[in-house]
Amino acid sequence: MNQIEPAAKSHLLRSKLFWVSLLYFSEGFPLGLFYDLFPVYFRQQGVELSKIGLLSLLGLAWSLKFLWAPVIDYTRRHRYWMAAVDIGMGLVMMYFAYNAGFGSGVWVAIGVFTVLSATNDIAIDGYTIERLDKREYGLANGFRIGFYRVGMLTAGALLWFSDYAGWNATYWLSAAIFVGMAILSLAAPKEDARNPNLNQVSANQEFGFLTESPALMLSIAMFILALLWPIMNALSIESIAVLKKTWWFKSIPVALILLAAFIFRYGFQRISATHWESLQNGPVFGALISLLNRKHAFVIICFILIFKLADSSIGFMIKPFWVDSGFTNTQIGMISVNLGLALSIAGGVIGGWYTDRVGIYKGLWLLGLTQAFSNLGYVIAAMTIPQVAQGSEIALSHQAIMYSASAIESLTQGLGTGAFLAFMMAIVDKSKATTEYAILSSIFAFSRSIAGWAGGVGAQEMGYTSYFLLTFVLAFPAYLMLPWIKQVLESANNAGNASKVSDAASASK
Numbered sequence: 001m002n003q004i005e006p007a008a009k010s011h012l013l014r015s016k017l018f019w020v021s022l023l024y025f026s027e028g029f030p031l032g033l034f035y036d037l038f039p040v041y042f043r044q045q046g047v048e049l050s051k052i053g054l055l056s057l058l059g060l061a062w063s064l065k066f067l068w069a070p071v072i073d074y075t076r077r078h079r080y081w082m083a084a085v086d087i088g089m090g091l092v093m094m095y096f097a098y099n100a101g102f103g104s105g106v107w108v109a110i111g112v113f114t115v116l117s118a119t120n121d122i123a124i125d126g127y128t129i130e131r132l133d134k135r136e137y138g139l140a141n142g143f144r145i146g147f148y149r150v151g152m153l154t155a156g157a158l159l160w161f162s163d164y165a166g167w168n169a170t171y172w173l174s175a176a177i178f179v180g181m182a183i184l185s186l187a188a189p190k191e192d193a194r195n196p197n198l199n200q201v202s203a204n205q206e207f208g209f210l211t212e213s214p215a216l217m218l219s220i221a222m223f224i225l226a227l228l229w230p231i232m233n234a235l236s237i238e239s240i241a242v243l244k245k246t247w248w249f250k251s252i253p254v255a256l257i258l259l260a261a262f263i264f265r266y267g268f269q270r271i272s273a274t275h276w277e278s279l280q281n282g283p284v285f286g287a288l289i290s291l292l293n294r295k296h297a298f299v300i301i302c303f304i305l306i307f308k309l310a311d312s313s314i315g316f317m318i319k320p321f322w323v324d325s326g327f328t329n330t331q332i333g334m335i336s337v338n339l340g341l342a343l344s345i346a347g348g349v350i351g352g353w354y355t356d357r358v359g360i361y362k363g364l365w366l367l368g369l370t371q372a373f374s375n376l377g378y379v380i381a382a383m384t385i386p387q388v389a390q391g392s393e394i395a396l397s398h399q400a401i402m403y404s405a406s407a408i409e410s411l412t413q414g415l416g417t418g419a420f421l422a423f424m425m426a427i428v429d430k431s432k433a434t435t436e437y438a439i440l441s442s443i444f445a446f447s448r449s450i451a452g453w454a455g456g457v458g459a460q461e462m463g464y465t466s467y468f469l470l471t472f473v474l475a476f477p478a479y480l481m482l483p484w485i486k487q488v489l490e491s492a493n494n495a496g497n498a499s500k501v502s503d504a505a506s507a508s509k
Helices: 004-014 016-044 049-062 069-075 078-098 104-131 134-165 167-186 203-211 214-228 230-234 247-268 273-280 286-292 297-306 309-324 329-358 360-373 375-384 396-427 430-462 464-473 477-508
Strands: none
Touching: 016 049, 016 078, 016 104, 016 134, 016 167, 049 104, 069 078, 069 104, 069 286, 069 430, 078 104, 078 167, 104 430, 134 167, 134 329, 134 360, 134 396, 203 214, 203 273, 214 247, 214 286, 214 430, 247 286, 247 297, 247 430, 273 286, 286 297, 286 430, 297 430, 297 477, 309 329, 309 360, 309 375, 309 396, 309 430, 309 464, 329 360, 329 396, 360 375, 360 396, 360 477, 375 396, 375 464, 396 430, 396 477, 430 464
């Protein structure tokens, strides 16, 4: 028996799903601290709501992480990056354990924390994509979704711990968790060697080429400006207060991203082949330029922006709908949060397993439909359940309708996410996987924030029933793009096979 146990342990440590689960727990944990623990802590310290709200701007690091992703792609030391940033976030927790209040140092500390967390995301995503085979993306993403949420839930559990042990002990415990994750990151299997890019140009050469291409510089600037646009909504600028409430103002960043892609194609047509090849191999914007130059780049960007639009649009309005329907915080926490978390994890695992069996394209089709039709459950709930004061007595039939709508929505949200993340992993170029996935995930994170931003206005102006029905309709424009998405997946698969042949040839020499 003693001879078997070490072998079983070694097999566990080599298991890809084990490392996916562990690493994505460590990716979800800091995000949970930022959104669940920090706001409560600062409010208890007497910090004004306006200042707490401004802290959310520091979360833009997760949208802009593609800007420094090339550094990690270039150095190739994913495990060391993970360990280093975990130690860094642990030091920030120690800083909070020693310092109460809300001074300028807090802004710097949280800014450092979000940059380190975003860097951790970059390293983990790049490492995972490179380690996995495309046939494993679906199931791996199921575990990824589940343990990412467990990480966020662990951060939420620290709020309960703070009531019993105090904030100092809570931050010390958080620091210990980060140190533990750093040690485990170093124990992960070593990164695969990558053939050097003989055509790589220096950063100075890249910027020199860009200065000769004003259209490309403009498109890159517009792309970055779009991701920074949420700052406009957070800042208190009286002159645009009225504009911020309009639907077209909220649509500006989406228009900027699409216009950037259009201008990019126009600028590309005026560049020589030699000049263009150098730009694609640039260390800073090379991955972004290469991604935007793909045959169906415009379709890819649109698809990422809108495939989860139905889910993202309804998500931010579900909790307010529960409150306005009279449900208590306990009911919301037990059913919508806790049971919803369990069902979304189950949905992610089932959706990932199904995607691996039938393929990503079919998974997007079928699982996306389940994700869309689940919104109709909340349409029925909004039509049936009257709006009453929170805590009012609610008929058992109305409770059953609401609980059913919540369960179905949570399960199908996981199903659709499993297929969608597999799609994003499958279309990246593995030679630039870290940076390209950072770009795609930034666009996806941006689309979620914009959907939630606009959702409040939509629900307020239209009412819950009409708005929830609109979110169902919003699911279908993405399906018009699926014929092109099929071509994208086929091209990515062919490129991956060609890369494997090339790597095998290089290894045999």
